[in-house]
Amino acid sequence: MKMSPFYVKAQDNMQPGIITSSGFLGDDTRPIVDIIEHDEEIMQQLGLDFEEVANRLHELMEEGRKGLGEPITYQQFLLQVYEARGFLPSPFEDGIFRKVNVNIENKKNGKTLLVSELSIHLLQQHHFLQGRGSPYRLEPEDLKGTLEL
Amino acid sequence: MNPVIFTAPLAIAVIGAVLAALISITDKIVNNYGDLTIDINSGKRKLEIKGGSPLLSTLAESGIFVPSACGGKGSCGACKVKVLSDIGPHLPTEPPYLTKEEMAENVRLSCQIKVKQDLEIEIPDALFNIRRFTGVVERIKDLTHDIKEVYIKLENPAEINFTAGQYGQLEIPPYEKIKGSTQRAYSMSSPPSDKDHVEFLIRLVPGGIVTTYVHQYMKEGEKIAMVGPFGDFAEQDTQSPMICVAGGSGMAPFKSILYDMDEKGPFERDVWYFFGARTKKDLFYLEEMQALEAKQERFHFIPALSEPLDEDEWKGEIGLITDVLDKYLKEIVPDADPKEGYLCGSPGMIDACVNVMTANDIGEGDIFYDKFA
Numbered sequence: 001m002k003m004s005p006f007y008v009k010a011q012d013n014m015q016p017g018i019i020t021s022s023g024f025l026g027d028d029t030r031p032i033v034d035i036i037e038h039d040e041e042i043m044q045q046l047g048l049d050f051e052e053v054a055n056r057l058h059e060l061m062e063e064g065r066k067g068l069g070e071p072i073t074y075q076q077f078l079l080q081v082y083e084a085r086g087f088l089p090s091p092f093e094d095g096i097f098r099k100v101n102v103n104i105e106n107k108k109n110g111k112t113l114l115v116s117e118l119s120i121h122l123l124q125q126h127h128f129l130q131g132r133g134s135p136y137r138l139e140p141e142d143l144k145g146t147l148e149l
Numbered sequence: 150m151n152p153v154i155f156t157a158p159l160a161i162a163v164i165g166a167v168l169a170a171l172i173s174i175t176d177k178i179v180n181n182y183g184d185l186t187i188d189i190n191s192g193k194r195k196l197e198i199k200g201g202s203p204l205l206s207t208l209a210e211s212g213i214f215v216p217s218a219c220g221g222k223g224s225c226g227a228c229k230v231k232v233l234s235d236i237g238p239h240l241p242t243e244p245p246y247l248t249k250e251e252m253a254e255n256v257r258l259s260c261q262i263k264v265k266q267d268l269e270i271e272i273p274d275a276l277f278n279i280r281r282f283t284g285v286v287e288r289i290k291d292l293t294h295d296i297k298e299v300y301i302k303l304e305n306p307a308e309i310n311f312t313a314g315q316y317g318q319l320e321i322p323p324y325e326k327i328k329g330s331t332q333r334a335y336s337m338s339s340p341p342s343d344k345d346h347v348e349f350l351i352r353l354v355p356g357g358i359v360t361t362y363v364h365q366y367m368k369e370g371e372k373i374a375m376v377g378p379f380g381d382f383a384e385q386d387t388q389s390p391m392i393c394v395a396g397g398s399g400m401a402p403f404k405s406i407l408y409d410m411d412e413k414g415p416f417e418r419d420v421w422y423f424f425g426a427r428t429k430k431d432l433f434y435l436e437e438m439q440a441l442e443a444k445q446e447r448f449h450f451i452p453a454l455s456e457p458l459d460e461d462e463w464k465g466e467i468g469l470i471t472d473v474l475d476k477y478l479k480e481i482v483p484d485a486d487p488k489e490g491y492l493c494g495s496p497g498m499i500d501a502c503v504n505v506m507t508a509n510d511i512g513e514g515d516i517f518y519d520k521f522a
Binding site for chain 1: 218225357431455456471
């Protein structure tokens with residue numbers, strides 16, 4: 001995939017200190033189109049559909065919010081939602097998102113995921129799971145293992 | 150030997166140096182706004198400053214600290230300042246945080262606008278009293294598996310004056326991949342009478358810059374800074390019964406308020422304090438609150454667990470704190486007087502509690518909170 005000006009701008013916005021202190025790329029030095037392309041291949045190999053994963057994450061975030069900041073059990077998951085004041089803009093400049101995180105723990109297998117409202121958007125709209133080493137990187141294997149999809 | 154091997158790198162280095170010098174000179178010319186003046190609140194304070202930096206940091210360098218929950222990243226919308234001078238239209242980053250009225254009055258996010266001309270601005274007078282304090286972490290105590298009590302001895306200035314319920318912005322140093330110092334807002338849990346200390350209750354937020362530092366890197370004896378006090382969350386000067394609700398580290402302002410009330414003598418009003426947690430291991434200060442309840446006849450402490458474990462052998466209230474609150478407001482809290490609501494927690498928790506309170510005839514104007522996590 002080509003690094004069009006759209007992706008060049010997005011990659012600039014993902015650097016540490018632009019939108020968040022730690023950025024979206026972690027230690028990953030690849031162009032984001034390569035990160036996206038590689039993750040799309042892995043998701044396909046694992047039989048994961050971006051839309052289906054995003055819908056499940058949205059569902060778990062909304063259920064987690066019912067705990068009002070405390071952990072809450074929903075199905076096989078222990079969910080805890082953390083909310084902070086304000087919003088974060090998407091590095092692709094296509095919206096702003098509440099600073100809401102949900103920690104998803106699968107109580108059956110102990111696997112966990114940390115997901116933000118913004119990271120669900122990036123997954124759903126751009127197939128961008130963030131760079132390796134990013135605090136909010138969504139590893140396809142972790143998505144599959146935790147969500148049991 | 151081919152002289153090009155030596156001269157080519159040298160030529161590239163010289164060109165690079167010239168370009169760097171040109172960029173530096175251009176930057177100084179283009180971004181040099183010279184000596185400027187900021188007039189605050191119609192002449193109450195006049196600052197002589199160097200232009201070119203964001204208004205938020207420019208004010209902070211002159212000792213005027215506008216609250217900012219994100220440390221100037223433009224993502225919290227807290228650092229609002231009314232600008233009376235014409236500095237052009239709002240930037241695209243500002244409107245999401247501003248109401249129509251604020252837009253019309255030229256309220257701006259001070260972290261987003263640069264000082265490029267003389268300015269007239271308006272800020273609350275209370276901000277003149279805010280200071281940057283440095284101190285030493287005297288004690289770090291585990292309250293639960295994910296909440297720490299951090300007790301700081303102030304050194305410079307050595308004392309703080311604040312109202313119980315207010316918050317401070319804890320400033321942590323750079324660590325690992327975090328390049329700059331970072332500030333986040335936390336309510337102070339110590340009573341105002343403990344003037345040479347401040348105490349915070351800090352819950353670990355996965356991925357959180359400041360909470361991760363506090364939980365994994367902060368050591369007793371280290372130097373630390375905070376800016377404050379901020380906020381107008383405080384006990385109101387009425388006799389109305391107080392209905393207080395918190396969970397987790399939302400305990401902090403209530404501990405400060407309750408200890409402050411206790412120091413002044415017997416409570417002159419009823420205080421109902423609802424505290425929510427999931428299991429018994431998430432509860433803390435139980436003994437302290439029960440001791441206060443035994444001492445203060447008009448204080449009622451209602452801890453509630455949403456998912457108690459069998460081994461908890463929990464005999465208290467069970468359910469989400471909003472359900473327990475609703476039950477008490479309908480069945481147990483005397484109905485005679487108008488009541489005041491006091492909340493501390495996440496935006497979602499506050500919204501849910503406001504809904505329960507207003508449905509039980511507590512006026513929205515009588516519900517008080519600082520809406521930050």
